[in-house]
Amino acid sequence: MKRVESIFEIIGPIMVGPSSSHTAGAVRIGRIAREILGGKPVKATILFHGSFAETYRGHGSDKAVVGGILGFSTDDLRIRDALEIAEKEGLEIEFKTVDLGEEYHPNTIKIVLEDSSGLKVWIVGSSIGGGNIIVTEVNGFEADISGDYHALITIHEDKPGMVAKITAILAKYGINIARMKVSRVKRGALAFSSIEVDQEIPLEVVHEVEKVEGIKLVRALKPI
Amino acid sequence: MVEFETLKDLIKLAKERKCKIGEIVWEYEAEVEGVSKEFVWNKMVKHWDVMKRSIENGLKENFELPCKIAKRYAKKFLKGKKFFLDDFMSKVVARALAVSEYNSAMGLVCAAPTAGSSGVIPAVIYSAAEKLNTSEREVILGLFTASGIGLIIANKASIAGSEAGCQAEVGAAAAMAAGALVELANGKPEQVDHAVAITLKSIMGLICDPVAGLVISPCIKRNAFGAVLAFLSAEMALTGVESLIPADEVIEAMDSVGRLMHPDLKETARGGIATTPTGERIREKVFKEGSLEPK
Numbered sequence: 001m002k003r004v005e006s007i008f009e010i011i012g013p014i015m016v017g018p019s020s021s022h023t024a025g026a027v028r029i030g031r032i033a034r035e036i037l038g039g040k041p042v043k044a045t046i047l048f049h050g051s052f053a054e055t056y057r058g059h060g061s062d063k064a065v066v067g068g069i070l071g072f073s074t075d076d077l078r079i080r081d082a083l084e085i086a087e088k089e090g091l092e093i094e095f096k097t098v099d100l101g102e103e104y105h106p107n108t109i110k111i112v113l114e115d116s117s118g119l120k121v122w123i124v125g126s127s128i129g130g131g132n133i134i135v136t137e138v139n140g141f142e143a144d145i146s147g148d149y150h151a152l153i154t155i156h157e158d159k160p161g162m163v164a165k166i167t168a169i170l171a172k173y174g175i176n177i178a179r180m181k182v183s184r185v186k187r188g189a190l191a192f193s194s195i196e197v198d199q200e201i202p203l204e205v206v207h208e209v210e211k212v213e214g215i216k217l218v219r220a221l222k223p224i
Numbered sequence: 225m226v227e228f229e230t231l232k233d234l235i236k237l238a239k240e241r242k243c244k245i246g247e248i249v250w251e252y253e254a255e256v257e258g259v260s261k262e263f264v265w266n267k268m269v270k271h272w273d274v275m276k277r278s279i280e281n282g283l284k285e286n287f288e289l290p291c292k293i294a295k296r297y298a299k300k301f302l303k304g305k306k307f308f309l310d311d312f313m314s315k316v317v318a319r320a321l322a323v324s325e326y327n328s329a330m331g332l333v334c335a336a337p338t339a340g341s342s343g344v345i346p347a348v349i350y351s352a353a354e355k356l357n358t359s360e361r362e363v364i365l366g367l368f369t370a371s372g373i374g375l376i377i378a379n380k381a382s383i384a385g386s387e388a389g390c391q392a393e394v395g396a397a398a399a400m401a402a403g404a405l406v407e408l409a410n411g412k413p414e415q416v417d418h419a420v421a422i423t424l425k426s427i428m429g430l431i432c433d434p435v436a437g438l439v440i441s442p443c444i445k446r447n448a449f450g451a452v453l454a455f456l457s458a459e460m461a462l463t464g465v466e467s468l469i470p471a472d473e474v475i476e477a478m479d480s481v482g483r484l485m486h487p488d489l490k491e492t493a494r495g496g497i498a499t500t501p502t503g504e505r506i507r508e509k510v511f512k513e514g515s516l517e518p519k
């Protein structure tokens with residue numbers, strides 16, 4: 001079990017109700033999807049699994065996820081009107097329920113986002129209690145993103161030395177790695193890495209990583 | 225470096241330094257997060273502001289609960305003729321209901337320790353401060369006391385209904401509030417221990433059984449109950465009533481009870497009042513007809 005250190009995890013977060021897991025957690029998962037897409041989404045498909053599938057309306061999880069996709073934080077009252085705001089911004093939304101299988105946490109959401117250039121990002125995230133979340137899949141790759149840290153996300157060609165090059169750039173900027181996850185679907189094709197770090201990731205790091213040969217996508221996420 | 229694992233540690237530190245538990249927790253937070261004490265203080269003030277506003281909004285704002293089966297009762301309770309409770313206790317109850325109702329309706333609240341149990345601490349602290357004419361400084365210190373107690377409960381047991389039932393949510397909130405009340409009334413550190421122990425013993429084993437899985441029933445009224453319980457335990461402790469079992473051991477017991485609790489009784493809405501005939505009927509209405517679209 002994760003140790004709670006800050007008292008503001010006990011008194012706090014300041015959030016739009018009614019449920020830490022079904023509302024605040026849902027906002028955060030939506031927000032991570034948006035950050036990984038990296039720009040304004042024009043289409044969102046939201047699939048609710050397990051307990052989320054049963055109760056998403058009553059907890060406002062639908063508005064919460066959309067609020068996150070719009071870039072809101074958990075304490076943004078605009079979450080209440082997220083569906084209307086999305087419509088005004090020209091974001092097309094589809095809600096579905098889905099059975100992802102027993103191995104998924106009961107509070108799990110799958111989000112598929114698309115921007116106007118046709119870039120598509122899909123993630124699977126679970127709300128594991130008290131507003132804490134874990135994103136376990138990004139575009140089919142196994143991931144491990146908590147949203148509590150700054151994180152560098154990459155999709156790159158699966159060849160030797162890629163991760164070393166990325167971590168070397170982080171080291172050059174004095175950025176300390178807290179947690180890291182590397183995964184691939186098939187050997188020699190594409191691979192994914194999520195590196196959670198202690199400091200904010202400057203734009204220069206993103207630009208430098210982008211220049212590494214074989215990198216397909218880089219995103220710097222902030223704690224959400 | 226301020227370090228504490230148990231309530232006993234916290235009390236020892238407070239006695240050594242001849243200060244309040246809240247001051248120890250304040251210092252701890254600054255150290256653990258590597259920020260200034262002033263920063264931590266201001267952050268807590270911000271949280272307190274949200275709590276106060278949630279009481280106000282819960283009593284005033286025009287909103288409906290996101291479910292046609294449930295009504296708002298905070299205002300009605302406040303105005304209704306009372307046979308047993310005095311004015312003070314009536315306000316406590318109304319305020320706890322108000323925040324919880326506001327939370328259910330997607331209002332802005334401060335989770336304490338969770339959103340489902342967010343009505344207890346604001347109602348208790350606000351009402352106590354009003355009655356005792358407490359300065360804002362003392363109120364903020366009281367919130368630090370409460371959060372220190374909550375931190376211990378979270379790490380030794382749980383503050384999630386899905387892990388340990390409602391004893392970990394409304395129960396934890398009430399224990400946190402009771403401890404803070406003792407300090408607001410300038411009680412001794414040991415009395416905080418007794419107040420926490422008495423609270424958690426009284427609510428030991430309370431299950432989490434939200435009807436249709438929604439944070440409405442029983443959650444809203446349980447917040448009122450938790451608030452009253454906090455005053456009861458604090459008053460007992462302040463008059464010298466002691467708990468036979470120390471708070472740290474009660475917290476351990478709460479953890480083992482939480483582990484023994486069947487999953488059907490931990491937020492899954494598969495037991496307790498959620499599966500009563502009426503509970504089932506409401507679930508059906510809510511989900512099959514999709515009649516739950518919040519206004």
Ligand code: SF4
Pocket residue numbers: 340341384385389390391393394431432433434438439442443446491
């Ligand atoms: S019944 Fe469950 S959801 Fe409701 S307040 Fe208690 S722990 Fe939270």
